Amino acid sequence: MARPTRTEVVVPELPEVETVRAGIERHVVGRTVATAEVLNPRAVRRDPAGPDGFAAAMTGRTFLRAERRGKYLWFALDDSEALLAHLGMSGQLLVGEPDRPLSPHVRARFTFTDGGPDLRFTDQRTFGHLMLTEIADGERRLVPEPIAHIAADPLEAAFDAKDFAARLVHKKTQVKRALLDQSLISGVGNIYADEALWRAKLHWARPTETLKPAEVSRLLDAVRDVLTEALKAGGTSFDALYVNVNGESGYFDRSLHAYGREGEPCDRCATPIRRDAFMNRSSYSCPRCQRRPRAWQPPVVG
DNA sequence: CTTCAAACCTGTGGGC
DNA sequence: TGCCCACAGGTTTGAA
Numbered sequence: 483m484a485r486p487t488r489t490e491v492v493v494p495e496l497p498e499v500e501t502v503r504a505g506i507e508r509h510v511v512g513r514t515v516a517t518a519e520v521l522n523p524r525a526v527r528r529d530p531a532g533p534d535g536f537a538a539a540m541t542g543r544t545f546l547r548a549e550r551r552g553k554y555l556w557f558a559l560d561d562s563e564a565l566l567a568h569l570g571m572s573g574q575l576l577v578g579e580p581d582r583p584l585s586p587h588v589r590a591r592f593t594f595t596d597g598g599p600d601l602r603f604t605d606q607r608t609f610g611h612l613m614l615t616e617i618a619d620g621e622r623r624l625v626p627e628p629i630a631h632i633a634a635d636p637l638e639a640a641f642d643a644k645d646f647a648a649r650l651v652h653k654k655t656q657v658k659r660a661l662l663d664q665s666l667i668s669g670v671g672n673i674y675a676d677e678a679l680w681r682a683k684l685h686w687a688r689p690t691e692t693l694k695p696a697e698v699s700r701l702l703d704a705v706r707d708v709l710t711e712a713l714k715a716g717g718t719s720f721d722a723l724y725v726n727v728n729g730e731s732g733y734f735d736r737s738l739h740a741y742g743r744e745g746e747p748c749d750r751c752a753t754p755i756r757r758d759a760f761m762n763r764s765s766y767s768c769p770r771c772q773r774r775p776r777a778w779q780p781p782v783v784g
Numbered sequence: 785c786t787t788c789a790a791a792c793c794t795g796t797g798g799g800c
Numbered sequence: 801t802g803c804c805c806a807c808a809g810g811t812t813t814g815a816a
Contacts, residue, residue, distance in 0.1 A: 493808080493809060493810070495810095528812095553810075553811095568810080568811080569810095570793090570809090570810065570811085571808075571809055572794085572795095606793090607792095607793050607794050607795080607808090608792085608793055608794080609792075609793065609794095609810065609811075610810095653786090653787090654786075654787075655786095655788090659787085659788090662810085664810085664811080671809075672808090672809065672810090761788090761789080762789075762790085762807095762809080763807090763808070763809055764807090764808085764809095
């Protein structure tokens with residue numbers, strides 16, 4: 483039984499990041515940074531200005547909006563610049579009383595000129611990062627320059643379902659790899675990829691080029707449903723490593739059908755869920771509902 | 785151009 | 801008890 487427990491780590495995907503964005507928004511928008519402090523330089527490793535340059539450039543800036551695409555969120559600082567954040571595997575953005583104890587995993591801290599609650603970027607595994615960056619043209623939307631290459635996520639207006647379908651079936655890869663490819667569709671990680679595939683009754687190894695239009699449509703519907711339901715539940719989170727802006731854990735984990743359920747009965751057919759090694763991680767699927775594709779032969783041309 | 789996999793990182797838990 | 805190692809995984813980078 484590998485079902486995630488409250489002590490396991492679960493990475494923030496689109497629903498969790500959106501929960502953070504919405505929670506942070508009302509606490510920081512309209513406020514001006516009094517001090518910016520980088521406690522671990524790795525937190526700003528992608529910012530060419532370095533820790534000191536980053537801190538100096540953030541001082542005096544005002545948070546205007548909180549936006550998100552896929553798993554990235556950012557705070558617009560003016561028309562041309564933004565503070566971009568990725569939570570990585572264990573990142574949190576926490577708002578609280580400025581004089582509360584500094585936990586050992588706080589990587590960056592911002593105080594505000596109004597003397598109110600501060601903002602802390604906490605990240606145990608340090609895969610997340612912050613950077614101050616230019617705004618640029620992304621996929622049908624203005625976004626921070628470093629993420630101009632990622633695709634729209636399926637919950638935003640800029641997402642083009644026809645374009646996604648065309649690009650998906652044109653790929654020469656397995657369907658789960660495609661779902662995790664942020665330049666094709668953003669916001670989906672390992673958990674929701676498995677959940678969407680279970681819901682759409684598709685095996686993770688299915689070659690994308692063999693997907694029929696109805697299957698692509700079913701898959702996209704499944705992705706949207708899974709993300710939307712998780713968002714309603716406040717994001718999946720199993721332990722203290724991931725909490726929302728107010729420090730509350732989510733509770734969507736009870737509705738997972740595939741992820742982390744090795745050996746447990748499928749909720750549709752009771753066949754034990756299996757776990758496969760995949761891309762140096764795990765894929766969970768129902769061996770009966772999600773049939774492994776037969777060996778596929780390329781079409782003969784001519 | 786595309787696809788793929790190593791590397792980055794640290795806390796946890798199982799095995800011995 | 802304590803040590804070691806596998807595992808968790810999003811993204812970048814470089815190789816093929």
